[in-house]
Amino acid sequence: MDFGLSEEQRLIVETTRAFVENELYPHEAEVERTGVLRKELADELKQKAIASGLYAANMPESVGGAGLDTVTWLLYEKELGRANYALHWSCVGRPSNILLAGTDAQKEKYLYPCIRGEKSDCLAMTEPGAGSDLRGMKATAVEKGGDWVINGTKHFISHALEADFVILFVASGEEDTPRGKKKKITAFFVDKGHPGMTIREGYRNVSHRGYTNAIIEFDDCRLPADAILGEVHKGFEVANTWLGATRLQVAATCLGRAERALGHAIEYAAQRQQFGQQIGKFQGVSFKLADMATELKAADLLTFEAGWKFDQGTVTDQDMAMAKLKATEMLAFVADEAIQIHGGMGLMDDLPLERIWRDARVERIWEGTSEIQRHIISRALLRPHGA
Template identity: 80%
Template sequence: MDFGLTEEQAMIVETTRAFVENELYPHEAEVERTGHLRMDLIKELQAKAIEAGLYAANLPEEVGGAGLDTLTWLLYEKELGRANYALHWTCVARPSNILLAGNDEQREKYLYPCIRGEKWDCLAMTEPGAGSDLRGMKASAREDGDDFILNGTKHFISHADLADFTIVFMATGEEQTPRGPKKKITAFFVDKGTKGFTVREGYRNVSHRGYTNAVLEFDDCRVNRRQVLGEVHKGFDVANDWLGATRLQVASTCLGRAERALAHAVSYAAEREQFGQKIGKFQGISFKLADMAMELKAAELLTREAGWKYDQGTVTEADMSMAKLKATEVLAFIADEAIQIHGGMGLMDELPLERIWRDARVERIWEGTSEIQRHIISREMLRAHGA
């Protein structure tokens, strides 16, 4: 594995960072204080991102994306991750690559408009009573001729208020396994405005202001068989085939914010004077900086290795879980220590530190909690011994 960046990678990092600093940073204060991302601002920044070649960069060239390999994509995600989440996720959208699993008709209707910036997508899995246990979902779909009738509730669905359609996962049957009965899952495209499909305002969230969540309600919502993504009863196969790298995406955006927080801490420690000297000279501060830098490098190496192995076809579930777990917990650690170094000023909204600190909390929960990641890692270790 080569730890240096290629000329192309260095250019992508430089271009993305410049866009984030020049186009996204100036709007952070407004979004943080209002909790709202204006549609006119979205459209303005979206157009600039498309012009810069940064929009839908996660998708292959043959469908209109940038065709980045996984490692380069993660470097790009890290730079975007420096900014307010709502700004970079909405205005520099990366449509879910699960859309690539669609057939030609579905790609025309859903994938390509997302790549062109004409539509937004969202994924709906989580339910109020299921949480991390996706097989425990109660929302269901039953066949009725050439249609399916969907019923149930999903919640914590990111930016569903903005999305033009959702990819929703529903229980469509049950199968017997050595560990007891398990539900069969099917994925469906459901367009906003479909009768029986309601998007309700979600919960107020301490993390990622301006990035909304919603409650989705399905009440005898009828969709045609043509709206099945993949095969009936094979929804988990679709998710496993196309959503595996999302943990690495979370890890990378966390690295960007952690690096930003550390830079603020180093700058402040080098400038702030107490008792006749720079506070960075005190061991109580200098040791913090050293630990922050070391932990950040460890998280970045885990993430880069997993990205590299993903492209080699050798990545494991444990590799991705280690990267996600380490990066999210390192972000929380660095954000907290950066505030401690700044003292009272660290908690003021003149600096991004209090936001980074708040935003860090959700990262250890979504895309699999820290406990789930530890379970995946230990399970892989034990399986090698037949346990």
């Protein structure tokens, strides 16, 4: 693995960071204080992102994206992660790569408009009684007369209020396994406004202000067979094939926020004086900085090693779980220590630290909790020993 950046990678990092600092940072205070990302502002920034070549950069060149390899994509995500989440996610769109699994007709209807910035998607998996246990979902799809009838509720569905369509995962049957019955899952496309689907505002969230979640209810929602993404009962296969790298995306955005928090802490420790000297000279502060930098470096290496292995075709679930676990828990540590170094000012919204501290909390929950990541890692360690 070459740890140096190519000229193209350096250019992408510089371009993305400049966009984040010049176009997104100035609007953070408004979004944080109002809890709303205005549609007019989102549309304006989206057009700037498209003009800068940063929109849909996660997609292959063959469908109109930037065609970034995984390591370069993670460098790009790391820079975007420095900003308020609503701003960088809603305005610098990265359509879900699960759209690449669609038929030609589905790509024309959903994928290409997302890449052009004309539509946006959301994924609906989580339910009130089934979070990490997707096999426990109760929302169902029953085939009737060639169509599929959907009933049930999804919640914690990110940006569903703004999305133009939903990529829905529901139980479509059961199969017998040595451990008992297991639900089969099918994925569907559902357009906003489709009869039988209702989208309601979700919950007020301490993390990521302006980035909304929603509750989606299905009441005899009838979908045609051509709304199926992938194959009937093969929703897990589609998700596992196309969504695995989302854990690395979470890790990369955490790295960006942690770097920003550490930068503020270093600057403050070098400038703030107490008892006649810079506070950075006190061991109580200097050791904090050393630990923060070390933890950040470790998370960075785990994340980009996993990204490199992804491109080589050798990445494992354990690799991605380790990266996600380390990066999300590191961010919580770095954000907390950065506030401690600043004292009371660290909790004031004049600085981004209190936001980074709040935002860090959800990262250990979504895209698989820290406990789930530890389960994946420990299972991989024990499996060769028959345990």
